[in-house]
Amino acid sequence: MRSKTARLFFIDAMRAWAILMMLQGHFVDGLLENSFRDPDSIIFSIWSYFRGITAPVFFTVSGFIFTYLLIRVPEKGFDNPRIKKGIKRGIQLLFIGYLLRLNILGLFKGELYTSFFLVDVLHIIGLSILGIIGLYLFSSKLKNYVFPLLLLSISCLLFSFEPIYSKWTFQILPDALANYFTRTNGSVFTIIPWFGYTAIGGFFSYLFTQYKNSQSLYPAAISIAALTGILLIFYSSDLFLAVSSITGIQLFEAISANNYLFIRLGDVLIAFAVFMLLRQFITSRTVLKIGQNTLSIYIIHFVILYGSFTGLGLYRFFYQALSPALLIPAAIAFMFVCSFLALFYTRNEDQIKQGISAGLIDLRSKLEPWVNYTQRILKISIYRILRSIGLVKS
Numbered sequence: 001m002r003s004k005t006a007r008l009f010f011i012d013a014m015r016a017w018a019i020l021m022m023l024q025g026h027f028v029d030g031l032l033e034n035s036f037r038d039p040d041s042i043i044f045s046i047w048s049y050f051r052g053i054t055a056p057v058f059f060t061v062s063g064f065i066f067t068y069l070l071i072r073v074p075e076k077g078f079d080n081p082r083i084k085k086g087i088k089r090g091i092q093l094l095f096i097g098y099l100l101r102l103n104i105l106g107l108f109k110g111e112l113y114t115s116f117f118l119v120d121v122l123h124i125i126g127l128s129i130l131g132i133i134g135l136y137l138f139s140s141k142l143k144n145y146v147f148p149l150l151l152l153s154i155s156c157l158l159f160s161f162e163p164i165y166s167k168w169t170f171q172i173l174p175d176a177l178a179n180y181f182t183r184t185n186g187s188v189f190t191i192i193p194w195f196g197y198t199a200i201g202g203f204f205s206y207l208f209t210q211y212k213n214s215q216s217l218y219p220a221a222i223s224i225a226a227l228t229g230i231l232l233i234f235y236s237s238d239l240f241l242a243v244s245s246i247t248g249i250q251l252f253e254a255i256s257a258n259n260y261l262f263i264r265l266g267d268v269l270i271a272f273a274v275f276m277l278l279r280q281f282i283t284s285r286t287v288l289k290i291g292q293n294t295l296s297i298y299i300i301h302f303v304i305l306y307g308s309f310t311g312l313g314l315y316r317f318f319y320q321a322l323s324p325a326l327l328i329p330a331a332i333a334f335m336f337v338c339s340f341l342a343l344f345y346t347r348n349e350d351q352i353k354q355g356i357s358a359g360l361i362d363l364r365s366k367l368e369p370w371v372n373y374t375q376r377i378l379k380i381s382i383y384r385i386l387r388s389i390g391l392v393k394s
Helices: 001-008 011-029 043-071 081-100 103-107 119-139 147-159 191-210 215-248 250-257 260-277 285-292 294-306 312-317 322-345 349-388
Strands: none
Touching: 011 043, 011 260, 011 285, 011 294, 011 312, 011 322, 043 081, 043 119, 043 191, 043 260, 081 103, 081 119, 081 294, 119 147, 119 191, 147 191, 147 250, 191 260, 191 322, 215 250, 215 260, 285 294, 285 322, 294 312, 322 349
16 A cells, blocks of 8 residues: 555656657657658647657656655665665666667677667666766765755756767767767767756655655645746746856856757656646556556667667668658557557566566477587587697597
């Protein structure tokens, strides 16, 4: 009963919305024919804007959820059971992120393609979880306000100094490491500035946890999130420009010229306000299950769309080739298939794992005689070669 009442269902709904937006966003962006990408089109402009909200929401919600689970238990520091689980989760996400970019055909050739080292959503979320754990452990013996203050400060610093570090190439680092900091080589996301959204999500979670027993929690949270979101979207650029004029600091002018990070943060806050406002109406078990299984959905969509392991994904056959008449129903079908497969796997996870295990055992038993035979032939061949060149005696 405790875990059931403690779960924040509006967060699950936000995750469901974000993952479905991501599915259609990746599908449409990759397969829509170029002639239909008209920036003057109202429909395309609205789609592009909302597609840009997806990643900030996803990162922020990820930070919110992990921090909520991390700080709600009474244990502190390394005694907190979420530390071990979080480290395991972070490493798991990094591993899956690289695994999805693995090409088996390349391995057979003895090659790791450069795309294997590119950084994507899972890499950044995994590393961000480890970063939040590091900040939590660092501040665990300090005052309670230090941890959320660190999260908020890091977010503000990463967003504010983006005009400076976005120009850095990080050429001094190996590409595999540099890809975490620069998009020059093709990485989709980088730890800077995107850790900022995960960290600010952790900060929101801390505030939510502090006032979770207050009767006015949701009215206050909705009002503050909506108001702050509107201010960031419509007035933050002018504010930075005004500060630059007053202080003469060019950094604020640079932020105002490309103020996407703070504006997107405003979008995230509006999304939080909307989902908190509608929390009593979002009761569909299917929607909530989708929100609770975003990792499985992400993996399935990556395999189908980008062709993980084989390179035989939809991108290979239909890249920028579909008209809207075909694309829209195909995108809906794509979202349905990915969600259905993920939920089907979740419902039958134990049976599927048992079936895979039994299949591997059966395959091993069938291949074992051939493996033993191959080993004997190989030993005989090596012995004959060594004997022919005089390294062993007859």
